[in-house]
Amino acid sequence: MAVQAQEGLAPAKPVFWNDPRFRALIYQVLVLGGVIAFGAYLVNNTIANMEARGISSGFGFLTKTAGFDIGQTLIEYNAESPYWRAMVVSIINTLMVSAFGILLATVLGFLLGVARLSHNWLISRLAAVYIEVVRNLPLLLQIFFWYFAVLRSVPGPRQSLNAWDAFFLNNRGLYMPRPLFESGFSLVVIGFLVAIVGSFVLARWAKKRQMTTGEQFPVFKATLGLVFGLPLLAFLVTGLPLSWEYAELKGFNFAGGMRIQPEFVAMLIALSMYTAAFIGEIVRAGILAVSHGQTEASYALGLRPGLTLRLVVIPQALRVIVPPLTSQYLNLTKNSSLGAAIAYPEIVLVFAGTVLMQTGQAVEIIGLTMAFYLTVSLLISLFMNWYNKKIALVER
Amino acid sequence: MKLAKALFAAAAAVGLSTAASAGTLDDVRGKGFVQCGVSQGLPGFSNPDTAGNWTGLDVDVCRGVAAALFGDASKVKYTPLSAKERFTALQSGEVDVLSRNTTWTLVRDTSLGLDFVGVNYYDGQGFMVRSDLGVKSAKELGGATVCVNIGTTTELNMADYFRANGMDYKPVVFEKADEVVAAYDAGRCDVYTTDASGLAAQRIKLKDPNAHVILPEIISKEPLGPVVRHGDNKWGDVVRWTLYAMVEAEELGVNSGNVDDMKSSANPNVKRLLGIEGEMGKNLDLPNEWAYNVIKQVGNYGESFDRNVGPNTALKLERGLNALWKDGGLQYSMPVR
Numbered sequence: 001m002a003v004q005a006q007e008g009l010a011p012a013k014p015v016f017w018n019d020p021r022f023r024a025l026i027y028q029v030l031v032l033g034g035v036i037a038f039g040a041y042l043v044n045n046t047i048a049n050m051e052a053r054g055i056s057s058g059f060g061f062l063t064k065t066a067g068f069d070i071g072q073t074l075i076e077y078n079a080e081s082p083y084w085r086a087m088v089v090s091i092i093n094t095l096m097v098s099a100f101g102i103l104l105a106t107v108l109g110f111l112l113g114v115a116r117l118s119h120n121w122l123i124s125r126l127a128a129v130y131i132e133v134v135r136n137l138p139l140l141l142q143i144f145f146w147y148f149a150v151l152r153s154v155p156g157p158r159q160s161l162n163a164w165d166a167f168f169l170n171n172r173g174l175y176m177p178r179p180l181f182e183s184g185f186s187l188v189v190i191g192f193l194v195a196i197v198g199s200f201v202l203a204r205w206a207k208k209r210q211m212t213t214g215e216q217f218p219v220f221k222a223t224l225g226l227v228f229g230l231p232l233l234a235f236l237v238t239g240l241p242l243s244w245e246y247a248e249l250k251g252f253n254f255a256g257g258m259r260i261q262p263e264f265v266a267m268l269i270a271l272s273m274y275t276a277a278f279i280g281e282i283v284r285a286g287i288l289a290v291s292h293g294q295t296e297a298s299y300a301l302g303l304r305p306g307l308t309l310r311l312v313v314i315p316q317a318l319r320v321i322v323p324p325l326t327s328q329y330l331n332l333t334k335n336s337s338l339g340a341a342i343a344y345p346e347i348v349l350v351f352a353g354t355v356l357m358q359t360g361q362a363v364e365i366i367g368l369t370m371a372f373y374l375t376v377s378l379l380i381s382l383f384m385n386w387y388n389k390k391i392a393l394v395e396r
Numbered sequence: 397m398k399l400a401k402a403l404f405a406a407a408a409a410v411g412l413s414t415a416a417s418a419g420t421l422d423d424v425r426g427k428g429f430v431q432c433g434v435s436q437g438l439p440g441f442s443n444p445d446t447a448g449n450w451t452g453l454d455v456d457v458c459r460g461v462a463a464a465l466f467g468d469a470s471k472v473k474y475t476p477l478s479a480k481e482r483f484t485a486l487q488s489g490e491v492d493v494l495s496r497n498t499t500w501t502l503v504r505d506t507s508l509g510l511d512f513v514g515v516n517y518y519d520g521q522g523f524m525v526r527s528d529l530g531v532k533s534a535k536e537l538g539g540a541t542v543c544v545n546i547g548t549t550t551e552l553n554m555a556d557y558f559r560a561n562g563m564d565y566k567p568v569v570f571e572k573a574d575e576v577v578a579a580y581d582a583g584r585c586d587v588y589t590t591d592a593s594g595l596a597a598q599r600i601k602l603k604d605p606n607a608h609v610i611l612p613e614i615i616s617k618e619p620l621g622p623v624v625r626h627g628d629n630k631w632g633d634v635v636r637w638t639l640y641a642m643v644e645a646e647e648l649g650v651n652s653g654n655v656d657d658m659k660s661s662a663n664p665n666v667k668r669l670l671g672i673e674g675e676m677g678k679n680l681d682l683p684n685e686w687a688y689n690v691i692k693q694v695g696n697y698g699e700s701f702d703r704n705v706g707p708n709t710a711l712k713l714e715r716g717l718n719a720l721w722k723d724g725g726l727q728y729s730m731p732v733r
Contacts, residue, residue, distance in 0.1 A: 172541055
């Protein structure tokens with residue numbers, strides 16, 4: 001009976017403007033259209049005004065000769081190189097300080113996080129004081145502090161601090177011998193690569209064997225032996241195909257060898273120490289988020305404290321740690337732009353600074369710089385999201 | 397509806413801000429002061445004194461414009477700009493005139509949408525080193541580390557000079573002039589390079605000014621002068637002729653002390669300059685006593701030079717290229733007639 005009644009009262013199809021789904025669609029189209037129209041108006045307005053004032057535009061400048069030099073170049077670059085090459089040099093410098101900064105900040109941050117949870121009163125207090133001081137001071141101030149602390153505490157080139165006539169420290173940087181690879185060294189590199197691939201295979205095999213037989217294999221020690229041993233063996237067999245180029249004082253400064261600039265050192269210290277303070281808190285939060293019952297259960301199963309930490313606590317803590325860690329990595333990368341304040345030749349100083357000044361094309365150059373930071377940030381996010389997914393709880 | 401309104405308002409705001417830059421002369425007259433872009437503190441050129449008043453050769457250009465326009469040299473507001481920010485600030489209308497030891501080059505004059513209106517200081521790039529290095533010539537600077545300010549012609553000239561002489565060097569590039577000086581003083585660099593007048597000015601700020609020498613080589617031409625926006629011709633004329641009026645006054649022997657007596661001078665050139673004869677002011681759309689006000693309140697070019705950078709100041713700069721043309725220099729006013 002009820003069924004029949006329903007058939008008789010089949011709901012009338014509403015008029016389309018009363019259909020909520022249709023209306024939602026219309027609103028979204030209208031808003032999107034408005035945003036696009038506004039954007040188009042801004043772009044159009046900018047182009048029209050720039051033309052009216054005779055400000056040049058376009059990306060043609062990228063292939064013109066730059067005509068200036070850069071203090072730290074990891075790829076071939078001189079004053080006759082084009083602007084795009086100056087951009088690449090500065091991007092590499094940004095990426096280098098960010099990558100080393102992330103590495104150092106992560107290690108230091110994990111140590112700090114663990115130290116703050118230590119049962120040793122002194123260690124946990126020291127970690128707490130460090131975190132509270134460092135994360136509550138502006139980063140720019142810390143960068144200036146380290147830069148001038150580094151600069152003023154070391155002597156000039158002629159009074160360099162000298163270690164074994166191979167390492168020299170002065171206010172122009174840290175000079176080290178540069179390795180010169182002779183023929184045959186490629187075998188050492190091949191040995192290293194083979195060792196890495198080999199250790200992955202070994203780890204898989206060991207895990208499979210443990211699954212089936214329960215027997216354990218000292219994977220860590222074997223990997224260590226493989227990674228160091230194989231290249232060393234190749235090195236000895238090929239007859240030590242390596243020599244060193246030492247830095248020596250010539251005129252004003254040291255020439256030859258490898259040099260680490262004081263600007264790089266100051267940026268690296270400031271960035272990693274600052275970010276490490278935040279990472280320390282994230283790590284502490286992650287570890288505290290794992291309920292103590294897990295540890296007790298693990299002990300009850302007979303696992304030693306080290307294994308408990310590695311196999312039970314950390315995998316669960318990582319699920320809490322990784323998402324906020326991602327934003328710290330992004331912060332560090334973006335904060336590297338503060339290097340412009342202490343002459344570290346990164347993208348804001350070189351590209352959005354010198355190149356912008358020499359060409360006067362602010363819109364294009366700031367656009368490219370923003371596109372670079374966006375790309376790097378998205379790539380870091382992408383990687384960290386992938387990693388987060390990998391360690392996420394797999395429900396079975 | 398709200399969103400549409402907001403969009404419309406935003407669009408209208410953008411439209412208005414572009415319309416407002418039609419004529420700087422009328423804008424400035426309307427708001428009652430000149431917004432002047434200056435350096436972040438370069439003694440002798442544009443530097444705030446202990447009371448916070450800006451003084452200097454570049455500042456006098458802005459004060460002169462205000463005197464010509466309003467009869468009151470104090471109607472100026474200053475915007476300190478780094479070398480990197482200066483052109484964008486002028487392009488975007490944040491300042492009306494840029495008077496900030498800026499070198500006149502072809503590229504800047506043509507591709508930035510700006511116009512240079514004159515030269516108030518003829519300069520050239522030099523090098524400063526510590527005297528204990530024993531360097532006597534810039535040709536001995538191979539292998540040196542050089543501190544330099546970003547976004548300057550200096551950065552390019554230096555690259556050209558070292559390349560032309562087959563010398564190697566390491567640049568250390570800072571955003572602010574103060575940071576360059578601090579790093580040089582801290583020993584980060586062997587050499588500090590900028591315009592020779594700038595070296596003289598910044599040397600005062602060093603811990604021990606006498607421990608540094610300026611090398612004899614001048615490696616470039618650096619004509620420094622005020623800049624206005626391209627296509628803003630009436631305003632450009634006002635700034636240009638204010639500059640010329642100061643030079644013309646020195647040439648005619650008119651200065652801030654005798655300008656009132658000079659009103660009764662028999663010299664027709666003086667009469668025209670001071671607005672007793674002719675309608676020079678009207679042609680510029682200014683009051684007829686415009687030049688009188690400039691000279692009375694700011695002084696002629698020679699007075700401005702002596703007061704700010706001359707031999708009796710800490711900078712101790714000689715007139716050199718900046719002497720009047722009849723004394724063998726390059727300062728030459730177009731005739732006021």
